Each structure stands twice: as structure tokens, then as C-alpha cells.
Amino acid sequence: MNTGEAATRTYTALTPDPINVEEIRQRVADPACGATVLMTGQVRDRHQGRVVDRVTYQAYAPMARQVLAELVQEAAGRWPVLRFALVHRTGVLPVGETSVVVAVAAPHRTEAFEACRWCIDELKRRLPVWKQEEGPDGVRWQEEIPLESSNGERDGSGRREGV
Amino acid sequence: MIRYEVRLFASLREQAGVETLDIELPEGATVAQLLERLSALRPDLAGGLRRVAVAAGQRIIPRDAPLPPGEEVALLPPVSGG
Numbered sequence: 001m002n003t004g005e006a007a008t009r010t011y012t013a014l015t016p017d018p019i020n021v022e023e024i025r026q027r028v029a030d031p032a033c034g035a036t037v038l039m040t041g042q043v044r045d046r047h048q049g050r051v052v053d054r055v056t057y058q059a060y061a062p063m064a065r066q067v068l069a070e071l072v073q074e075a076a077g078r079w080p081v082l083r084f085a086l087v088h089r090t091g092v093l094p095v096g097e098t099s100v101v102v103a104v105a106a107p108h109r110t111e112a113f114e115a116c117r118w119c120i121d122e123l124k125r126r127l128p129v130w131k132q133e134e135g136p137d138g139v140r141w142q143e144e145i146p147l148e149s150s151n152g153e154r155d156g157s158g159r160r161e162g163v
Numbered sequence: 164m165i166r167y168e169v170r171l172f173a174s175l176r177e178q179a180g181v182e183t184l185d186i187e188l189p190e191g192a193t194v195a196q197l198l199e200r201l202s203a204l205r206p207d208l209a210g211g212l213r214r215v216a217v218a219a220g221q222r223i224i225p226r227d228a229p230l231p232p233g234e235e236v237a238l239l240p241p242v243s244g245g
Contacts, residue, residue, distance in 0.1 A: 041245055057244065058172060058173060059244075060170070060172055060218070060221075060237055060239065062221055063218060063221035063237070064244075066221055088244060088245075099244075099245070100244070100245050120245065123244065123245055124242075124244060124245040125242075126242075127242060127244040127245070128172070128218070128237075128239050128242060128244075129242055129243070129244030129245075130172055130173035130240065130242060130243050130244070131243040131244065132173070141173045141174040141177070141240075141243075142243040143173060143174060143214070143240040143241040143242070143243060144241050144242070144243045145241050145242050145243065146214070146216060146241045147216035147223055147239050147241070147242060148216070148223065149216065149223045149224060149225040149226075149228075
């Protein structure tokens with residue numbers, strides 16, 4: 001519902017289905033926004049020198065959905081952004097397939113860029129999702145960034161200081 | 164004693180061969196005590212257990228915090244989403 005107020009509207013999803021990037025871009029369309037920043041992540045064909053054929057993303061789904069919602073809420077409190085969409089894929093993805101989309105629309109570009117960058121960086125730190133890579137050298141879980149207990153207690157202001 | 168169903172993910176799930184482990188702990192047991200008990204029961208998982216964050220009710224809680232009864236407990240290895 002568009003009430004004409006400058007309230008942030010958000011969309012978040014964790015999905016086993018292929019992500020339609022254009023559909024996500026349209027979700028953040030807003031006549032009050034002069035800038036849209038769209039960040040998409042794709043499966044790469046190499047990781048740490050090894051060839052990758054495909055990856056599997058496993059999620060702790062109920063917590064991941066909650067974290068996605070928290071990320072856009074926190075970002076909305078930090079920047080004057082009007083629209084956020086944050087989508088992460090689960091399941092088996094071949095090389096080139098989109099694993100994550102961050103779409104941010106704001107009246108001006110500076111806040112859209114900053115909010116988008118913050119969202120993808122924090123997503124990588126906080127989202128309970130794990131990637132298993134498969135290639136000619138075999139199958140291996142990538143376990144890279146330890147989750148921090150302060151995540152569960154943050155008030156939206158204290159998260160960045162120690163990082 | 165309180166019974167917990169502990170959810171496993173990624174390499175820990177694969178190594179355990181199951182998606183959940185059942186464990187009983189005294190009332191008021193902490194996260195650290197949960198991990199010690201699991202390591203004793205499943206020494207094969209001890210390495211992975213040292214690296215996890217623990218969520219209860221889908222919130223990560225510190226090692227010295229008591230496990231809230233009745234909440235879902237999950238062991239979360241370092242993450243790699245995005």
C-alpha cells in the first residue's frame with residue numbers, strides 16, 4: 001500500500017527456486033527514488049585455486065529468514081532508503097547461477113550504494129547459510145566466517161565497532 | 164534433566180550422519196556444558212564442535228549463557244553464504 005509517506009518498504013526471501021533478478025529490481029521500483037543499486041552474486045567457476053562445477057547452499061531456514069528481515073530493518077534505520085529487497089538462494093546451483101540479490105532504491109545514489117554495500121557485507125557475516133562446493137577435486141564444505149554471539153543481542157547500533 | 168534436540172548443519176551434519184542429536188542436560192546447563200557433553204558423547208565431532216556458534220530460539224547465545232528450556236537449539240559452523 002502506498003500511503004505517500006516516506007516509509008521504507010522491504011522484501012526478503014530465502015528460496016530454492018532460481019532468482020529472477022529483473023523481478024527483484026521491479027520490486028524496488030518507486031517514483032520517489034532516483035537511484036537503484038542492484039548487487040547480484042553468482043557461482044564462480046573457481047575458489048581458492050580449485051575448479052568448481054556447482055555449489056549447494058544449505059540454510060538454517062527459520063533463522064536465515066529472520067536475519068534477512070533484521071538486516072533490512074537495520075539498514076532502513078541507517079540510511080534514508082525507501083525500498084530494499086534481499087533474496088538468497090538455497091539448493092544446488094551450477095556455475096553462473098545467481099545466489100544472492102541485494103536491491104536498494106533511494107532518492108539519491110550515495111545512500112543507495114552505501115546501504116547496498118552494508119547489506120551484502122553484513123549478510124555474509126550473519127546469515128546462517130553454508131556453501132558446499134563440488135568440482136573435479138571432490139566435494140567440500142566452505143566454512144569461513146564464525147557467527148558472533150553479539151548478533152543475537154545487538155541493538156542495531158553496536159555491530160560495526162569491533163569489525 | 165531437560166531433553167534437547169540439537170540441529171546440525173554443513174560439515175557437522177555430514178560428519179555426524181544425522182540432522183539432529185538428542186541430549187539430556189541438567190536444568191540451567193550452559194552452552195559450554197552442552198558442547199562438552201556432546202564432545203564426550205561424540206568424540207569424532209569434537210573438532211567441529213569447537214568451531215560452532217550455538218543458537219537457541221534462532222538467536223546466537225554466548226558460551227556462558229544457560230540454555231533456555233523449550234527452545235530449538237542449533238549448532239552453526241562458520242558461515243559461507245552470499
